[in-house]
Amino acid sequence: xxxxxxxxxxxxxxxxxxxxxxxxxxxxxxxxxxxxxxxxxxxxxxxxxxxxxxxxxxxxxxxxxxxxxxxxxxxxxxxxxxxxxxxxxxxxxxxxxxxxxxxxxxxxxxxxxxxxxxxxxxxxxxxxxxxxxxxxxxxxxxxxxxxxxxxxxxxxxxxxxxxxxxxxxxxxxxxxxxxxxxxxxxxxx
Amino acid sequence: xxxxxxxxxxxxxxxxxxxxxxxxxxxxxxxxxxxxxxxxxxxxxxxxxxxxxxxxxxxxxxxxxxxxxxxxxxxxxxxxxxxxxxxxxxxxxxxxxxxxxxxxxxxxxxxxxxxxxxxxxxxxxxxxxxxxxxxxxxxxxxxxxxxxxxxxxxxxxxxxxxxxxxxxxxxx
Numbered sequence: 001x002x003x004x005x006x007x008x009x010x011x012x013x014x015x016x017x018x019x020x021x022x023x024x025x026x027x028x029x030x031x032x033x034x035x036x037x038x039x040x041x042x043x044x045x046x047x048x049x050x051x052x053x054x055x056x057x058x059x060x061x062x063x064x065x066x067x068x069x070x071x072x073x074x075x076x077x078x079x080x081x082x083x084x085x086x087x088x089x090x091x092x093x094x095x096x097x098x099x100x101x102x103x104x105x106x107x108x109x110x111x112x113x114x115x116x117x118x119x120x121x122x123x124x125x126x127x128x129x130x131x132x133x134x135x136x137x138x139x140x141x142x143x144x145x146x147x148x149x150x151x152x153x154x155x156x157x158x159x160x161x162x163x164x165x166x167x168x169x170x171x172x173x174x175x176x177x178x179x180x181x182x183x184x185x186x187x188x189x
Numbered sequence: 190x191x192x193x194x195x196x197x198x199x200x201x202x203x204x205x206x207x208x209x210x211x212x213x214x215x216x217x218x219x220x221x222x223x224x225x226x227x228x229x230x231x232x233x234x235x236x237x238x239x240x241x242x243x244x245x246x247x248x249x250x251x252x253x254x255x256x257x258x259x260x261x262x263x264x265x266x267x268x269x270x271x272x273x274x275x276x277x278x279x280x281x282x283x284x285x286x287x288x289x290x291x292x293x294x295x296x297x298x299x300x301x302x303x304x305x306x307x308x309x310x311x312x313x314x315x316x317x318x319x320x321x322x323x324x325x326x327x328x329x330x331x332x333x334x335x336x337x338x339x340x341x342x343x344x345x346x347x348x349x350x351x352x353x354x355x356x357x358x359x360x361x
Contacts, residue, residue, distance in 0.1 A: 079354050080336050112361045116343045116350040117335065120361045 027153040033068035034061030038075025040102040040136040047139040065091035076104035077119040202284040203228040229287035242305045252281040256306035261316035298323035319344035
């Protein structure tokens with residue numbers, strides 16, 4: 001039951017942990033930096049627009065790195081752009097999260113061998129929390145990645161590092177295969 | 190058949206344009222190549238390239254007032270680099286011509302036509318950036334796509350990418 005369903009009146013009290021409140025606030029207002037580098041940005045914009053409506057998750061692109069919590073690296077990172085990406089990342093206030101969207105920023109994508117000008121994975125220059133595969137990923141995949149960021153934030157506690165939170169997240173990971181099988185059976189496929 | 194006829198007529202018009210240029214410059218340019226897609230000739234005496242360019246642009250029966258493209262080419266077997274320029278005559282004639290100009294792969298240079306067709310300005314910079322072709326007389330010959338401190342010319346056949354760029358590993 002949610003807070004609103006419980007019917008809060010001015011006489012009620014809620015007791016929770018600081019971790020819970022902080023994490024809830026952070027994951028409910030993930031503000032990504034509004035910048036796109038290539039075709040993935042088109043999918044990202046589609047995800048922000050009315051059909052997929054990211055604002056229902058409190059995700060709303062900001063025009064300044066100073067106001068952003070999340071960097072969605074949407075597209076091919078060229079060597080020329082790499083240094084700008086580092087600078088933008090450094091301008092973001094902590095805690096900050098990085099989502100690498102699409103094959104290009106994951107590993108260089110189609111440019112991995114002959115793309116002399118392409119950085120072969122944005123994780124060579126900044127730490128990446130979540131990778132979304134695809135070329136480009138569909139909006140559903142991007143939303144999946146953003147949900148993963150939210151799960152990561154849920155794992156955080158005061159006094160533990162990002163690495164510990166990522167470790168906790170990976171320990172809680174579920175193999176999706178049986179869910180897929182179950183759903184397939186349910187629809188009789 | 191109908192289509193074949195139309196194409197050959199275009200080539201004929203290009204051949205007529207070529208003969209005007211050939212009349213003036215003689216052996217400074219090569220024979221006409223009646224390529225069905227894009228008829229062309231090559232500039233043999235490259236020191237007259239700007240002169241030929243101005244002639245092609247200004248002659249009342251040529252009026253090649255539009256440079257559609259300028260591409261760089263690497264010919265490692267011949268030890269040469271070159272450019273291929275595509276010309277058309279907007280609003281005046283239907284003829285089209287491609288012109289090839291080559292220079293030595295090591296230490297060679299070509300005359301710039303950036304002041305004849307302004308289109309050539311950025312296209313020559315691109316050819317310089319990708320192939321290392323030097324254009325003498327270009328108003329601002331510097332890299333256009335790669336960063337200024339990039340090493341090597343990426344579209345040369347023997348190009349090897351640098352290991353590091355500003356401390357970032359480049360190869361996969």
